Amino acid sequence: MRIPCDSSSLISLSDNCLLRILENSKKKFVIPKRVKMEIFDAPFSTKRFKLRAIQINSYLKRGVIEVVDDPFIHEYAEKITDLVNSLLSYGGDHVKIIHQGEAEVIACAKYLNEGTVVIDERTSRHLIEDTDLLKRYMESRTGLKLDINGTAQKKLAKELDGISVIRSAEIFAYAYEKQIFPQYSSKGALEAGLYALKFSGCSITDEEIKDYIELLG
Amino acid sequence: MDNIRQLVDKYFAELITYFRNDQEVELRDLSNRAIESAALNQDKTLVDISLVSYALAKFMTKPHLFKSDQWSKFKAHILHELEGKKDSKTILDEIIEDVSSFDVNLGNYARDAIEKARIKQASRTYALGISLKRASELTGVSLSALLDYVGATKIHDRPYTKTKSVTERYRMTKKALGE
Numbered sequence: 001m002r003i004p005c006d007s008s009s010l011i012s013l014s015d016n017c018l019l020r021i022l023e024n025s026k027k028k029f030v031i032p033k034r035v036k037m038e039i040f041d042a043p044f045s046t047k048r049f050k051l052r053a054i055q056i057n058s059y060l061k062r063g064v065i066e067v068v069d070d071p072f073i074h075e076y077a078e079k080i081t082d083l084v085n086s087l088l089s090y091g092g093d094h095v096k097i098i099h100q101g102e103a104e105v106i107a108c109a110k111y112l113n114e115g116t117v118v119i120d121e122r123t124s125r126h127l128i129e130d131t132d133l134l135k136r137y138m139e140s141r142t143g144l145k146l147d148i149n150g151t152a153q154k155k156l157a158k159e160l161d162g163i164s165v166i167r168s169a170e171i172f173a174y175a176y177e178k179q180i181f182p183q184y185s186s187k188g189a190l191e192a193g194l195y196a197l198k199f200s201g202c203s204i205t206d207e208e209i210k211d212y213i214e215l216l217g
Numbered sequence: 218m219d220n221i222r223q224l225v226d227k228y229f230a231e232l233i234t235y236f237r238n239d240q241e242v243e244l245r246d247l248s249n250r251a252i253e254s255a256a257l258n259q260d261k262t263l264v265d266i267s268l269v270s271y272a273l274a275k276f277m278t279k280p281h282l283f284k285s286d287q288w289s290k291f292k293a294h295i296l297h298e299l300e301g302k303k304d305s306k307t308i309l310d311e312i313i314e315d316v317s318s319f320d321v322n323l324g325n326y327a328r329d330a331i332e333k334a335r336i337k338q339a340s341r342t343y344a345l346g347i348s349l350k351r352a353s354e355l356t357g358v359s360l361s362a363l364l365d366y367v368g369a370t371k372i373h374d375r376p377y378t379k380t381k382s383v384t385e386r387y388r389m390t391k392k393a394l395g396e
Binding site: 001003007008011012025026027038042043046048049052090091093095096097098099101102115116121122123124125126129130133134136137138140141142144164165166167170171173174178198199200201202203204205206207208211212215216 | 220253257258259343344345346347348349350351353354359360361362363364365367368369372373374375376377378379380381382383384386387389390391392393394395
């Protein structure tokens with residue numbers, strides 16, 4: 001089994017020196033070419049994020065994270081991007097919600113015929129799991145009444161059916177439960193790890209962290 | 218498209234007025250309105266209006282800039298550019314350069330005010346429901362810098378954020394990772 005990952009999750013894990021969890025997993029983690037550009041090529045050219053790029057590259061070099069590339073990924077990602085970006089509209093104009101980079105992770109899962117993706121970013125997760133909730137969220141934040149394209153919504157639901165989203169937080173929780181790292185075996189470490197990932201951009205709520213502590217602590 | 222043009226012209230006029238009158242609060246409010254319109258309309262000129270308004274408002278809160286000898290010269294120069302005959306996008310591009318240089322020369326931080334504005338307003342765009350990468354592309358900020366910033370906000374604790382229970386998501390995780 002190979003699990004496609006988004007840059008948001010790999011950055012959160014890398015920020016907290018937790019990419020080692022992937023190394024200890026029996027599964028392979030893969031990324032589309034565009035994600036490699038986001039986590040390695042682009043930050044490598046900056047002073048601020050070059051060290052992180054070097055750290056991530058060591059996992060790429062050792063094959064812990066593999067790059068997958070195929071024309072299907074680009075074509076399917078384009079199809080998903082077009083569908084998503086025709087989903088909601090305001091005053092007759094479509095709201096462009098996602099970037100093709102986010103859709104490539106989903107396309108990667110389709111290409112590999114895999115049912116799980118690792119994505120920390122909130123909007124993509126909403127799109128895969130609950131487009132009505134995304135609409136409600138956007139309306140609550142903008143104060144506007146958005147129109148939803150029912151045809152696009154049905155098509156999208158059909159395309160994304162069977163895809164599950166997990167986050168860096170779940171990967172850490174799993175490592176905690178399996179006691180992959182003895183130094184992270186206390187309840188306090190579970191809480192600290194989940195909050196560290198949240199502060200690095202993982203879209204997990206405080207309430208969910210409490211639930212994890214109750215579930216696994 | 219005409220609506221966006223009208224909005225750009227309206228916001229551009231507000232930018233000139235507020236900056237001329239040292240209206241920091243109004244500039245900040247304009248910056249937020251402009252980015253929200255940009256997020257829905259995907260218009261880069263609106264993004265630039267937001268960035269410039271934010272950076273200029275920020276300068277007004279910093280005595281070492283606002284009270285400096287160079288401020289009046291800088292202000293006169295920016296107003297001259299804003300009231301120039303070029304199209305608004307070109308004017309804003311040039312002002313973005315000038316604002317960055319001013320802050321790099323006189324400011325105390327390695328990250329200049331325009332860079333801060335990009336991060337802040339990208340985060341605001343993401344908070345509206347636009348995806349992280351779309352927000353990053355729209356405002357021209359790196360994904361890494363945006364994630365750093367977003368993690369320190371309360372964006373992920375807003376209502377309508379949770380899509381599945383922890384129990385359900387963890388069950389999916391165990392299935393995917395090994396059991």
